[in-house]
Amino acid sequence: MIVGHLKSLKEIASSIAGCRQVLVLGCGGCVTVCRSGGDAEAHDLARQLAHPEHFQGIVPGLAVATIERQCENDLIKSYLKIPEDTDTILSLACGAGVQIVADVFDPLPVIPALTTTFMGGADEPGVWREKCQGCGDCLLACTAGICPLALCAKRLLNGPCGGSRAGHCEVSDDIPCAWAKIYTRLEKQGRLNLMDEFRATRDWRKAGHKGPREHRRTGIALGTAGN
Amino acid sequence: MIYFQVNEKCNGCLSCVQNCPARALDSREEGGIQTLFHNMARCARCATCWRICPQHAIEFQHMLENRWDEVVAHELVRCAACGEVVHTAQLREGLDSKVRDLAEPLCVRHKMERQAGMQMGRQQPAGGVSR
Numbered sequence: 001m002i003v004g005h006l007k008s009l010k011e012i013a014s015s016i017a018g019c020r021q022v023l024v025l026g027c028g029g030c031v032t033v034c035r036s037g038g039d040a041e042a043h044d045l046a047r048q049l050a051h052p053e054h055f056q057g058i059v060p061g062l063a064v065a066t067i068e069r070q071c072e073n074d075l076i077k078s079y080l081k082i083p084e085d086t087d088t089i090l091s092l093a094c095g096a097g098v099q100i101v102a103d104v105f106d107p108l109p110v111i112p113a114l115t116t117t118f119m120g121g122a123d124e125p126g127v128w129r130e131k132c133q134g135c136g137d138c139l140l141a142c143t144a145g146i147c148p149l150a151l152c153a154k155r156l157l158n159g160p161c162g163g164s165r166a167g168h169c170e171v172s173d174d175i176p177c178a179w180a181k182i183y184t185r186l187e188k189q190g191r192l193n194l195m196d197e198f199r200a201t202r203d204w205r206k207a208g209h210k211g212p213r214e215h216r217r218t219g220i221a222l223g224t225a226g227n
Numbered sequence: 228m229i230y231f232q233v234n235e236k237c238n239g240c241l242s243c244v245q246n247c248p249a250r251a252l253d254s255r256e257e258g259g260i261q262t263l264f265h266n267m268a269r270c271a272r273c274a275t276c277w278r279i280c281p282q283h284a285i286e287f288q289h290m291l292e293n294r295w296d297e298v299v300a301h302e303l304v305r306c307a308a309c310g311e312v313v314h315t316a317q318l319r320e321g322l323d324s325k326v327r328d329l330a331e332p333l334c335v336r337h338k339m340e341r342q343a344g345m346q347m348g349r350q351q352p353a354g355g356v357s358r
Contacts, residue, residue, distance in 0.1 A: 068272055068291050075274055079291055220246070220278055 001030035001121070002094040003128045004037060004114040006045070013054035015111045019088040020058075024049075024113070025080075025101065026066035026200035027093035034128050037092030037114050039066035045092065045113060060088075070097030076104045113217070118150075136206030136213060142194045151178035157199040228296050229267035230289050231276075237284035243276035252276060270314070306334035 005011075016022050024046045032038030046062040048054075067080050070093035080101075088109045091098045094116040102110035113223070118130040133149045138146055139157075149155050153171045160179035163170025167180040186192050206213075231252075239261050244252045251269035255262050270290075277287040301315035309332040319327060333341060 072274065073234055074278065075287075075291075079288055 001033060001119070002096070003034045003118050003120045004031050004035055004094050004116040006041065006092075007113060007115055009048055009054065012045070012113050013049060015089055016049075016060055016088055017055060018057070019060045021063070021083065021085045022088045022090050023066045023082050023086045024062055025070065025089050025091045025093070026064070027070040027091070027097050028066055028068040029071065029097070030092060031091070031092060031114060042066055042092050048071060071100050073100050073104060073226040076101060080104070133207070135202070136208065139199065141144060142197060142199075143182045144189060144191070146178060146182045146185065148178045148182065151181070157202070159195065228273055228294065230267055230293055231270070232286040232289045233263070233284045234286055238282055240281065242279050242281060243285065246275055246279045249275060268317040304332045306337055307331055308337040309334060
């Protein structure tokens with residue numbers, strides 16, 4: 001899922017200073033699950049922002065709403081009804097959701113309340129860790145299901161660097177060496193031969209280095225609902 | 228509670244069933260009747276059904292906003308002194324029998340007042356103030 005965390009209250013308040021009526025908009029998708037931008041967090045943020053100490057002038061009026069996913073243009077267009085006097089939307093969605101909402105309500109300012117941090121998973125309840133860089137050319141099949149692009153600080157493709165010490169990364173003893181993990185798991189799988197395979201320099205255009213990427217599935221928009 | 232609702236425009240073409248990526252929709256035929264089924268546990272609420280329906284028959288707003296489902300109801304136990312809700316009767320039943328017999332249902336405030344009263348009683352021996 002996409003993981004994000006709430007910006008500081010000071011930064012959020014500063015970004016909506018001067019607004020008259022703000023809609024604090026939670027998202028019911030990924031950021032609800034990682035407890036940073038769902039309905040509960042949207043209400044909590046509105047409660048905190050309502051305190052006059054955050055604003056030099058007038059405290060903006062604050063309404064709260066949440067919609068299942070802010071990252072789907074047609075759903076937002078059809079089902080998100082905002083109060084008429086709204087002059088700013090403060091979105092608690094990931095960066096994708098903020099941009100879709102901004103497109104739908106253009107030219108209404110849509111301000112992010114979150115910083116989107118990574119694509120990750122919950123290793124244990126309440127702890128989300130980065131797992132995927134969205135590189136566009138998945139190599140997990142030959143790295144025992146452990147991504148060196150996401151988990152190695154140097155993003156090495158062909159084994160560990162000289163800074164790997166007793167299974168830890170030289171950056172910090174708290175960080176496991178991705179390649180040590182890959183080696184250990186490949187050994188358990190009886191597939192250590194994969195360590196000898198040379199992985200050539202990647203085509204980073206697939207990772208977005210030649211512009212924004214697109215995923216297109218035909219046939220889905222036949223009914224053109226909401227249009 | 229029905230979350231997935233279609234209006235009278237649905238003509239049973241089953242585009243929604245064929246295109247649901249979560250296989251949360253199914254249809255069954257019995258006795259000359261075709262029935263559409265939806266499984267909320269499988270549904271990803273991706274709205275593909277809503278987008279693809281050529282009849283615009285899917286009322287997706289019910290998937291976004293709906294009433295609350297009643298799940299379970301428990302009898303409440305109230306503070307013997309003030310009537311504030313303390314816990315459920317089932318929670319009380321789960322306590323060890325010795326504790327349950329001793330534990331008069333009291334809210335935090337009245338429990339603290341009761342304990343303070345008992346401590347004062349212990350500090351003040353019978354027969355007057357100690358010298």
